[in-house]
Amino acid sequence: MIHDVIIAGSGPAGSIAAYLLARAGLDVLLLEKESLPRYKACGGGLPRKAQALIPFSVTLALEFQSAGGVVAYDGKSVFRTRTLKPYAALVMRDKFDHYLVRKAEAEGAIVRDVCRVTGVELLSEGVRVRSSQGEDQARVLVGADGINSVVAHLTGIIGKRRAGSALEAEVTVPLAALEDQGTYATFDFGAISHGYGWIFPKADHFSVGIFNASDAKEPQLRKILERYLERQPHIASYEIQRIRGHRIPLGGAKEVLHLGGRVMVAGDAANMADPFLGEGIHYALWSGTIAAETILAQWNHATLDFEAYTRRIWEEILPHFQYSQRIANVMYRHPKLATNMLHRSKRMQDVMFGVISGEHTYRDLYRAITWEAPLLLGEVIFKPYRGGGI
Numbered sequence: 001m002i003h004d005v006i007i008a009g010s011g012p013a014g015s016i017a018a019y020l021l022a023r024a025g026l027d028v029l030l031l032e033k034e035s036l037p038r039y040k041a042c043g044g045g046l047p048r049k050a051q052a053l054i055p056f057s058v059t060l061a062l063e064f065q066s067a068g069g070v071v072a073y074d075g076k077s078v079f080r081t082r083t084l085k086p087y088a089a090l091v092m093r094d095k096f097d098h099y100l101v102r103k104a105e106a107e108g109a110i111v112r113d114v115c116r117v118t119g120v121e122l123l124s125e126g127v128r129v130r131s132s133q134g135e136d137q138a139r140v141l142v143g144a145d146g147i148n149s150v151v152a153h154l155t156g157i158i159g160k161r162r163a164g165s166a167l168e169a170e171v172t173v174p175l176a177a178l179e180d181q182g183t184y185a186t187f188d189f190g191a192i193s194h195g196y197g198w199i200f201p202k203a204d205h206f207s208v209g210i211f212n213a214s215d216a217k218e219p220q221l222r223k224i225l226e227r228y229l230e231r232q233p234h235i236a237s238y239e240i241q242r243i244r245g246h247r248i249p250l251g252g253a254k255e256v257l258h259l260g261g262r263v264m265v266a267g268d269a270a271n272m273a274d275p276f277l278g279e280g281i282h283y284a285l286w287s288g289t290i291a292a293e294t295i296l297a298q299w300n301h302a303t304l305d306f307e308a309y310t311r312r313i314w315e316e317i318l319p320h321f322q323y324s325q326r327i328a329n330v331m332y333r334h335p336k337l338a339t340n341m342l343h344r345s346k347r348m349q350d351v352m353f354g355v356i357s358g359e360h361t362y363r364d365l366y367r368a369i370t371w372e373a374p375l376l377l378g379e380v381i382f383k384p385y386r387g388g389g390i
């Protein structure tokens with residue numbers, strides 16, 4: 001059978017594209033290598049700007065919303081802030097991703113799990129996709145199969161990647177620790193050099209992790225995570241349920257993300273994660289949406305051409321990554337100084353959490369830093385922060 005579109009990978013990028021295309025009446029086949037619902041190592045921080053991209057309510061798939069953030073340095077809280085509206089939700093990825101898949105299915109997408117894509121053959125019209133369950137053909141293939149994308153690799157769309165890495169522990173803690181943390185998400189810029197540690201509360205446990213924002217491999221990541229856990233004053237005893245990690249692409253390079261009018265890649269497969277926080281769900285949803293919109297805009301053309309997809313990604317998403325990289329350069333070169341300056345500027349704190357919610361952009365944050373930094377630097381030099389802040 002020849003489908004209209006085959007999508008490889010049922011993460012946020014693949015499932016949002018499947019949902020939008022199926023809703024528009026296209027015959028969509030979504031292939032997923034794991035058995036669904038599948039576990040995904042992830043902090044599960046779902047920014048408000050990401051929720052805004054989803055054309056249906058996901059309330060049922062959220063653990064809760066967070067309107068509080070703690071910025072820390074090496075286990076010590078530097079400041080605590082609240083936002084007027086929640087800036088992010090916390091999710092468990094098995095539940096959240098499966099919710100999106102089921103929505104796509106309800107619109108008519110065919111979902112085939114335990115089905116690993118292994119081969120891609122370009123035909124004069126369309127593509128043939130080989131998988132662990134046989135062969136299928138379609139007019140278009142979307143590779144949304146994550147950072148180790150087989151589609152990107154086999155078609156040569158993405159060459160060498162810049163990627164950081166993250167390691168996450170799902171940690172059972174005493175109830176008192178959960179109550180202590182409340183709905184605050186913690187970001188600790190002294191937990192690792194060139195990255196940060198996080199504590200994200202979930203309904204009955206914590207997600208505690210370390211993001212290494214450098215392209216260089218960090219062989220000590222597990223040790224750093226354990227040390228980070230041990231330095232949490234409010235987590236006196238804890239039990240690690242599981243530790244899992246993965247690479248996270250560091251977006252920002254200008255790459256062509258399509259092959260003629262037959263193949264495109266989206267989400268992590270297309271390096272769509274921000275290089276400062278390693279946040280990728282929002283950009284997976286965004287690029288998956290642009291992929292679907294590009295296909296739909298051209299569907300009645302005799303010949304398809306996805307140049308518009310790459311162009312829109314360059315115009316709409318890449319500038320965010322470029323500013324995000326500048327923020328990373330400042331924060332990770334001088335993390336102590338940078339958190340110290342953040343501590344002194346309520347405006348910079350608001351803009352930083354506004355970037356996560358979507359009220360501000362990384363460009364705004366970069367401007368706030370360059371505008372306020374000279375003044376703050378003077379303050380920091382003459383009145384250095386000595387810890388124990390909140």
Ligand SMILES: Cc1cc2nc3c(=O)[nH]c(=O)nc-3n(C[C@H](O)[C@H](O)[C@H](O)COP(=O)(O)OP(=O)(O)OC[C@H]3O[C@@H](n4cnc5c(N)ncnc54)[C@H](O)[C@@H]3O)c2cc1C
Nearest residue numbers: 009011012013033042043044045117146246267268280281
């Ligand atoms: C430890 C960690 C913590 C993170 N925390 C956050 C966070 O808090 N907030 C945030 O926004 N981002 C976070 N990220 C990044 C985020 O998880 C990714 O950017 C996001 O999942 C990308 O979505 P995606 O749909 O592109 O790919 P994925 O979610 O990776 O989905 C790809 C899917 O493709 C499937 N697949 C792979 N190969 C094949 C194949 N050959 N055939 C068929 N299917 C295949 C996979 O099984 C998977 O289901 C984190 C990442 C890590 C590693």
